[in-house]
Amino acid sequence: MGIFSIMDSIFMSLIIIGGGFMCKSVANEKPNNGMGYRTKLSKKNLDTWKEANTYGGNMLIICGIVYFILSLTYSILFFNNNMTVIVVSIGMLPVLLIGILFSEKHLKNMFDNDGNRK
Secondary structure, eight states: OHHHHHHHHHHHHHHHHHHHHHHHHTTTSOOOSSSSOOOTTTTSSHHHHHHHHHHHHHHHHHHHHHHHHHHHHHHHHTTTOTTHHHHHHHTHHHHHHHHHHHHHHHHHHHBOTTSOBO
């Protein structure tokens, strides 16, 4: 079980970091429903879309790195524990939620409800 939790840590971290780079890559495109950081405020206009995907992408990259460090450390410390995979997988949720909360707070500090810069 120990090696599986280490592989899970690496794989999930790469997915989160990859999602961050994907968000940054669509920042200069038109808002869409397929890819990117999509919230009500982020899709208001091109300016909010670019800011949301640039900032949100950076947050995902940071969250992916933090998740990797925390989950890998936990996986190594509790290598033979059967609950490690579950704890490592569930541990991703708070890390991502914190990143989303920071991104939304950033957008609300930068823009009003109509998408105009403050």
